Amino acid sequence: MKTILWATLTANGNYAQSGPENPPKKESLDDFATHAKAAGNFIIGRRTFEGMRGSGGPGPGPFADIDIVVVSNNASEIPGVTVVRSTQEALSYLQQKGHQTALISGGADIHNSFLGQGLVDEVIFNVAPVLEGKGLNLLIDKANYRYKHVQLLDCKPLGGGVVQLRYAIDR
Template sequence: MKTILWATLTANGNYAQSGPDNPPTKEALHDFAAQAKAAGNFIAGRRTFEGLRGGGGPGPFGEVDIVVISRNAAEFPGAKVVRSPQEALDYLRQKGHQTALVSGGADIHNSFLEQGLADEVIFNVAPVLEGKGLNLVIDKDNYAFKHVELLDCKPLGGGVVQLRYAVGR
């Protein structure tokens, strides 16, 4: 199964943290919805899932399989709750998916990277600088490198640039 991590980064390389003062760009959100529809699914952590769902209801994701990785949440209507990245991938594979889209947050992305479960990363670089932020890491305990191959680079509009890389497993 091809696993794609999808994230928005700030122009200075931090994992973009959305909030009332810094909402996600509409261009990145539109791209995420299109990527989720193409994959037929997405994987997210509890907080990211709650942010995407907002006031409840399926929103733009009524037709896709949603998997929430959470150690504490018992159940979310409209989503399968699992405890680990591997369990999420196993579930989607059993459902017949060929591609898994991982939307985050940073802890979820880092788990996939640390466990070597990512085949591609899509970074949407937003036109904002962030003072204190989170980073995506491949090994939180060691200074490590993992070379990637640029597959595509394109502007999404609104100053957002999308970079797509292949990650060797």
């Protein structure tokens, strides 16, 4: 199964933290919905899912026919989504459902877990036109600070100052 990690970064390279003072750009949200529809699914952390739900999504609309998989050690059941305990369980579930691609969509912990385990084939970074003083980083190896070379597949403007970078990762 092909795994694609989708994230929004700030112009200074931090993992973008959205909130009332810095809402996500419409162009990034529309792009996420497009990728989720194409994959037919997305994997998300519980806290990020709850944040999305609190802001009016995910729910009916663009995610009505999409398999949403929430990775959580705490939640046992969330109506309308599948809850799993691990990254491997999330991928196994989507494979059993017949998906060819898994979209990893949210939460720095989820992203870092997939990256740290070497489970990502491709990354899509939407770079938002904002500088963030304090942010989180995407990490491939917390202990050894190793490098992982990637191959640029595409680079395009999405509008609103958002630029998308798409890279392949050799696993």
